[in-house]
Amino acid sequence: xxxxxxxxxxxxxxxxxxxxxxxxxxxxxxxxxxxxxxxxxxxxxxxxxxxxxxxxxxxxxxxxxxxxxxxxxxxxxxxxxxxxxxxxxxxxxxxxxxxxxxxxxxxxxxxxxxxxxxxxxxxxxxxxxxxxxxxxxxxxxx
Numbered sequence: 650x651x652x653x654x655x656x657x658x659x660x661x662x663x664x665x666x667x668x669x670x671x672x673x674x675x676x677x678x679x680x681x682x683x684x685x686x687x688x689x690x691x692x693x694x695x696x697x698x699x700x701x702x703x704x705x706x707x708x709x710x711x712x713x714x715x716x717x718x719x720x721x722x723x724x725x726x727x728x729x730x731x732x733x734x735x736x737x738x739x740x741x742x743x744x745x746x747x748x749x750x751x752x753x754x755x756x757x758x759x760x761x762x763x764x765x766x767x768x769x770x771x772x773x774x775x776x777x778x779x780x781x782x783x784x785x786x787x788x789x790x791x
Contacts, residue, residue, distance in 0.1 A: 656700075658683075671695060688735075698733040698744070705731035705776045707750055712774035716766040719753060725754040726778075732784075749786040763790040 656678075660669040670680040678695075684690025706729040713727055734746040751767060758766075767788040771777055775786055 671700070683733070687696060698735050700746070701744075701776075701780075702731040702733045705714065705733075705774075705780070706749070707746055708771055708774040708776040709749045709751070713751070713753070713770035714764060716769045716773075720758075720762055720766065722755050722758050722766075724761065725755045727751065744782045746781075746785065747780060749788075751786060751788040752791050753788070754791045758790060759788055764788065 655674045657673075658669055658670065658671045659680075661667055665685045667684060669683045672679050672681070672682055682694035683696050684692060684694065687694035688696040690696070709731070710727045710729045711730075714724055717724055720741075728751070730750045732748045733744055733751070734748070735742055735744055738745075749771060753763065755763060766784065769785050771784060
């Protein structure tokens, strides 16, 4: 049985001056504005890259907690920032890389246990598997 989650977007106008609104199935995001100015400038609203970053960071953090559980470890905290790189290439744009920056507090974990768990989570979280971009990571045990 597949679990289905959805997001939706509405757009009107051209690329540079058009406006869009993005929402999630749960309503946590409801008609949040996005547009050229929020993606390529400092406009107020969201953009696809930060939404991908939030999805990847949250997915990785959950995956890491699962891997740690297999080692009988429980994190006091896992803080993850996923930086999504959007670059211009061949007249268009692409995302060549996502970088995960992770800091975790895990009682009784060794550096080796943490490093191996973080690597496993990075390679196996569903969002990592979805992306074709290079995924790099700096992981620190606090």
